[in-house]
Amino acid sequence: MIKIENLHKTFGKNEVLKGISTEIGQGEVVAVIGPSGSGKSTFLRCINMLEEPTEGTILFKDQEVTTQASKIQQVRKKIGMVFQHFHLFPHMTVLDNLTYAPVTVNKTAKREAEAAARELLKRVGLADKEGEYPGRLSGGQKQRVAIARALAMNPEVMLFDEPTSALDPEMVKEVLDVMKSLAQSGMTMAIVTHEMGFAKEVADRVLFLDGGILVEDAVPAEFFAKPKSERAQAFLEKVL
Amino acid sequence: MLKKTHVLLTLALLLIFSLAGNVLPGQHQAAAKEKHNKTLVMGTSADYAPYEYIDTVKGNKIIGFDVDVARHIADKLGYNLVIKDMDFNGLVPALDAKRVDFVMAGMTPNAERKQKVDFSDTYYKAKQLIVTNDPKIKKIEDLKGKAIGVQLGSIQEKEAKKIADKVDNVSIEKRNKVPDLVQEIMSKRFNAAVIEDGVAIEYLNKNPDLSSFVIPGSASAGSAVALQKGSGLTEKFNKEIAAMKKNGELDQYAKKWFEPKTEKKAEKKSIVDFSTIMPSIPYILKGILTTLKFVVVSILLGFVLGTILALFKISKVNVLRWGADAYTSIFRGTPLILQLLIIYNATPQLTGYKIEPFLAGVLTFGLNSAAYVSEIIRAGINGVDKGQREASMALGVSYGSMMRQIILPQALKNILPALMNEFITLTKESAIIAVIGTTDIMRRAQIVGADTYRYFEPLITAGIIYYLMVMALTVLGRMLERRMSRGD
Numbered sequence: 001m002i003k004i005e006n007l008h009k010t011f012g013k014n015e016v017l018k019g020i021s022t023e024i025g026q027g028e029v030v031a032v033i034g035p036s037g038s039g040k041s042t043f044l045r046c047i048n049m050l051e052e053p054t055e056g057t058i059l060f061k062d063q064e065v066t067t068q069a070s071k072i073q074q075v076r077k078k079i080g081m082v083f084q085h086f087h088l089f090p091h092m093t094v095l096d097n098l099t100y101a102p103v104t105v106n107k108t109a110k111r112e113a114e115a116a117a118r119e120l121l122k123r124v125g126l127a128d129k130e131g132e133y134p135g136r137l138s139g140g141q142k143q144r145v146a147i148a149r150a151l152a153m154n155p156e157v158m159l160f161d162e163p164t165s166a167l168d169p170e171m172v173k174e175v176l177d178v179m180k181s182l183a184q185s186g187m188t189m190a191i192v193t194h195e196m197g198f199a200k201e202v203a204d205r206v207l208f209l210d211g212g213i214l215v216e217d218a219v220p221a222e223f224f225a226k227p228k229s230e231r232a233q234a235f236l237e238k239v240l
Numbered sequence: 241m242l243k244k245t246h247v248l249l250t251l252a253l254l255l256i257f258s259l260a261g262n263v264l265p266g267q268h269q270a271a272a273k274e275k276h277n278k279t280l281v282m283g284t285s286a287d288y289a290p291y292e293y294i295d296t297v298k299g300n301k302i303i304g305f306d307v308d309v310a311r312h313i314a315d316k317l318g319y320n321l322v323i324k325d326m327d328f329n330g331l332v333p334a335l336d337a338k339r340v341d342f343v344m345a346g347m348t349p350n351a352e353r354k355q356k357v358d359f360s361d362t363y364y365k366a367k368q369l370i371v372t373n374d375p376k377i378k379k380i381e382d383l384k385g386k387a388i389g390v391q392l393g394s395i396q397e398k399e400a401k402k403i404a405d406k407v408d409n410v411s412i413e414k415r416n417k418v419p420d421l422v423q424e425i426m427s428k429r430f431n432a433a434v435i436e437d438g439v440a441i442e443y444l445n446k447n448p449d450l451s452s453f454v455i456p457g458s459a460s461a462g463s464a465v466a467l468q469k470g471s472g473l474t475e476k477f478n479k480e481i482a483a484m485k486k487n488g489e490l491d492q493y494a495k496k497w498f499e500p501k502t503e504k505k506a507e508k509k510s511i512v513d514f515s516t517i518m519p520s521i522p523y524i525l526k527g528i529l530t531t532l533k534f535v536v537v538s539i540l541l542g543f544v545l546g547t548i549l550a551l552f553k554i555s556k557v558n559v560l561r562w563g564a565d566a567y568t569s570i571f572r573g574t575p576l577i578l579q580l581l582i583i584y585n586a587t588p589q590l591t592g593y594k595i596e597p598f599l600a601g602v603l604t605f606g607l608n609s610a611a612y613v614s615e616i617i618r619a620g621i622n623g624v625d626k627g628q629r630e631a632s633m634a635l636g637v638s639y640g641s642m643m644r645q646i647i648l649p650q651a652l653k654n655i656l657p658a659l660m661n662e663f664i665t666l667t668k669e670s671a672i673i674a675v676i677g678t679t680d681i682m683r684r685a686q687i688v689g690a691d692t693y694r695y696f697e698p699l700i701t702a703g704i705i706y707y708l709m710v711m712a713l714t715v716l717g718r719m720l721e722r723r724m725s726r727g728d
Contacts, residue, residue, distance in 0.1 A: 048634055050630055050633060050634065073636045073637075073638060074636070076633065076634055076635065076636040077635075077636035079634070080634075081631075081634035083627060083630065083631065085627055086627075087625070087627035087628060087630060087631035088631075089628065089631070089646055090650065091649050091650055091653065091724075100635075100637075100645070101635035101636065101637060104637060104641050104645070105635065105636045105637055105638075105641075149635075150634075150635070153635060153636070
């Protein structure tokens with residue numbers, strides 16, 4: 001579904017991504033892990049062009065994303081994204097957060113969008129919060145709303161950028177549970193995470209990045225049992 | 241507590257508006273009684289007391305020497321008189337275009353005017369007076385060794401030079417405006433001043449310490465009635481003027497308007513006395529509508545333009561960014577009053593378009609306010625979490641929708657206090673448009689001050705009105721703020 005070839009990204013003089021190539025297949029759940037500063041977030045953000053790659057190509061369903069800046073909105077509609085800090089629209093109610101993009105971008109009828117939004121809120125366990133403003137929700141609730149907001153656009157891929165890193169520990173599970181059920185429903189997902197347990201349990205593949213290089217690409221069972229590279233071994237020793 | 245203040249303010253404003261509404265003007269003044277079935281339209285410029293001016297005490301009635309004479313002549317000729325007030329410079333063109341039948345506005349016949357219109361015989365010749373507060377000065381010779389004041393570049397200046405030629409040691413002092421001359425006499429810096437009778441009369445009437453006498457042999461060109469070229473009325477007017485001169489009626493009118501009242505009010509008025517300006521207060525209140533209209537249009541223009549400029553400033557296109565920065569720099573770096581005068585005075589010179597004072601004012605304030613508003617909004621946009629932009633982009637939302645519905649609403653909430661501040665400043669600063677003659681609150685207070693020779697009371701009245709308007713804006717701002725802060 002997504003094909004990444006020779007992806008480079010430079011900020012000023014700092015080369016963050018040094019040529020990454022990989023593929024994410026339909027229905028696949030990929031966990032992207034690595035030490036901080038390894039370029040995992042930048043890698044994820046290049047997929048929907050929140051960061052413009054310095055070099056290389058990204059194909060979404062065989063369509064080149066990188067060269068067609070004008071069509072990027074069309075592509076973004078199909079790629080949902082969840083941020084570490086939620087980025088809900090604070091001046092809109094939960095329901096409006098969910099219906100805004102479908103109504104504005106897809107021109108879905110307001111009533112239809114609201115019905116779909118209520119379905120999604122039920123799915124993330126927040127049916128009773130539709131009238132609240134984000135400011136009144138807990139971190140875990142905010143992140144679940146953010147996931148529902150992304151899903152409201154009926155994306156074909158979901159990108160998660162450290163979705164639980166900003167949460168209090170007791171709220172991590174409720175978000176991971178939502179993501180787990182999403183993965184089980186067959187959604188294609190790329191998740192930048194520090195939750196090794198979650199990666200091990202839910203992911204189909206693990207990408208280990210270090211220093212802007214894709215060091216390892218393996219199934220979780222293998223990776224966590226016996227990483228091939230020394231760098232991955234050192235990393236796992238620290239986090240597990 | 242706040243609610244109570246709010247209710248009070250609303251009531252106060254309602255009261256002001258209802259008062260203002262009661263005295264809405266009629267542009268034309270019909271004759272008091274419709275005695276005749278024919279009508280004569282007189283054009284005048286009602287800003288030249290005592291020839292013709294607006295009686296602010298009685299609403300908008302135009303009164304004065306010319307009006308009395310015109311009414312007398314029209315009546316004799318069997319016409320009802322209708323008065324049309326317009327700019328002095330528009331009088332001759334109006335006559336030329338047959339929009340008025342005749343013009344009386346203390347107008348002196350000169351060669352340029354004579355090309356376009358006919359003039360009657362002179363009906364009044366202004367006299368030059370020596371005005372003084374020194375009871376010992378009773379004739380020209382008494383001015384020996386004294387300082388006399390004149391208006392710079394006036395006929396009075398020539399008259400004073402003639403005196404200086406005849407009398408020893410007379411020094412001539414020049415000032416820009418007649419009120420300044422009177423002020424200098426009162427402060428005893430000048431011993432006397434040369435002032436035309438029509439202008440001097442008000443000062444003489446109001447001020448018991450001042451006395452005057454006519455300078456022998458002084459005269460000016462004199463005022464005449466202007467009529468349409470080839471009009472049959474000219475002959476009739478001349479006949480009536482001659483008759484009035486002969487039977488002394490003209491002198492009576494002149495006496496009524498140009499001679500100081502013999503019984504001067506000896507009792508000193510209390511320092512602050514609102515009763516004298518009470519009748520003129522509705523006239524001042526009427527300025528609220530002008531000021532409000534002006535402020536609302538200026539704020540809207542400034543806000544829309546300011547938003548566009550702010551978007552230019554955060555744009556990636558260098559030319560837009562550079563242009564918006566230069567714009568702000570220029571409008572913030574020069575005085576507002578200078579911008580106003582350039583737009584008002586230079587537009588006709590450069591383009592030939594005679595811009596209306598209101599339009600010139602709104603343009604200046606809108607353009608000026610936009611510079612400040614753009615900075616406020618730019619800061620507001622930058623203050624919105626970058627994540628909001630990314631979240632919108634990730635959802636495929638277009639730049640326009642994102643700005644309108646996601647970024648700007650949040651920016652506005654943060655900058656509301658700063659914006660309200662700008663709007664309040666604009667409301668107060670709007671008083672500057674009085675300089676180009678827009679009859680806003682400030683201008684009307686000044687007119688009443690000039691009419692009644694009392695300045696504190698009308699200015700304080702204007703001050704209270706401005707204060708109430710600003711308070712209303714402040715309350716409105718707080719209400720908006722509270723409304724927008726839901727969900728926090």
